[in-house]
Amino acid sequence: MVLSLNPDLVYDGPIFDTHTHAVDNESLDLMVRIQKRFGVERAVLICHSPGAMRYAKREYPGHFVYAKYFSGVQRFTDGVDVIAKEIRNLKEDGYDLAKMQSAPVMRARAKADPDELRLHEDEMSPMFEALGDEAVPFILHLSDPDTYYSTRYSDLEFFGSKERDLSELEGVISRYPDVRYQIAHFAAQPEIHRLDNLGRWLDSYPNFNVDTSSARWLSRELSKDPNRASEFLTKYSNRIHFGTDCVAYTDDVNYYEGRYSALRLLLESDVRNMPLPFQDADTINSGGTQINGLSLEDSVLEQIYWKNPRRFYDF
Numbered sequence: 001m002v003l004s005l006n007p008d009l010v011y012d013g014p015i016f017d018t019h020t021h022a023v024d025n026e027s028l029d030l031m032v033r034i035q036k037r038f039g040v041e042r043a044v045l046i047c048h049s050p051g052a053m054r055y056a057k058r059e060y061p062g063h064f065v066y067a068k069y070f071s072g073v074q075r076f077t078d079g080v081d082v083i084a085k086e087i088r089n090l091k092e093d094g095y096d097l098a099k100m101q102s103a104p105v106m107r108a109r110a111k112a113d114p115d116e117l118r119l120h121e122d123e124m125s126p127m128f129e130a131l132g133d134e135a136v137p138f139i140l141h142l143s144d145p146d147t148y149y150s151t152r153y154s155d156l157e158f159f160g161s162k163e164r165d166l167s168e169l170e171g172v173i174s175r176y177p178d179v180r181y182q183i184a185h186f187a188a189q190p191e192i193h194r195l196d197n198l199g200r201w202l203d204s205y206p207n208f209n210v211d212t213s214s215a216r217w218l219s220r221e222l223s224k225d226p227n228r229a230s231e232f233l234t235k236y237s238n239r240i241h242f243g244t245d246c247v248a249y250t251d252d253v254n255y256y257e258g259r260y261s262a263l264r265l266l267l268e269s270d271v272r273n274m275p276l277p278f279q280d281a282d283t284i285n286s287g288g289t290q291i292n293g294l295s296l297e298d299s300v301l302e303q304i305y306w307k308n309p310r311r312f313y314d315f
């Protein structure tokens with residue numbers, strides 16, 4: 001079935017997409033239809049409203065695990081105790097896990113000082129203690145592509161360096177060994193020059209896995225050295241979850257198909273210099289983004305696509 005979609009795709013088993021978002025209901029219907037065509041049988045759904053969760057539970061029983069969405073702004077507005085309380089009630093409210101979007105842009109949105117409420121600092125500990133006590137898995141997005149730091153994060157009033165943000169992220173992982181993390185976007189280190197550091201983290205801290213979202217960022221960076229990337233994904237194949245970061249917010253079929261095709265071509269195929277099936281704003285003036293496939297072994301694909309997420313979410 002999948003083979004008829006694209007002759008370069010080789011994997012024929014089930015897929016668990018560990019990073020999708022629900023914004024509106026009709027778009028969710030479309031996203032699920034496209035997921036099924038691409039072999040996605042399970043997904044993590046990050047719910048941007050309680051209504052989105054109720055709708056998905058009614059319409060798609062058994063398809064999703066449900067993440068409650070926490071904005072990185074909330075700790076500056078409501079305070080950490082409110083977040084900790086919501087985490088303690090999360091399972092009762094029908095969710096399975098928590099997701100926090102705490103990218104640097106949130107710091108600017110909250111007009112927060114670069115030193116204020118870094119996640120690894122003492123003030124934030126009630127949130128992580130709640131995650132550990134309640135055994136709530138935590139998807140965390142904290143840092144961003146190198147390309148963002150050199151363009152949109154140049155305002156030093158709100159932003160520091162990527163190195164500083166990564167040390168905050170490492171601080172979070174190392175400080176709370178009882179919390180189980182899925183660190184989004186390859187822990188913000190899919191850039192080839194960062195893989196050694198990510199490998200060091202994976203070797204040092206057993207309590208986190210990474211996801212492969214986003215399709216654009218991962219395709220752009222891992223395609224720059226497919227041999228090194230393939231070696232890395234094979235070595236750490238038991239710590240990686242497939243995830244797209246598809247957001248159910250639009251009726252544009254190409255939006256969803258583009259992300260599933262791009263990531264699957266990247267992981268499975270041996271294509272060379274294939275244009276990303278959608279536009280990458282970060283390379284628009286420098287020749288665009290091309291996919292160079294990693295040709296991962298079947299057993300590696302099986303772990304990343306299915307076995308690791310099943311184990312992690314016990315689902």
Ligand SMILES: [Zn+2]
Pocket residue numbers: 019021245
């Ligand atoms: Zn996301």
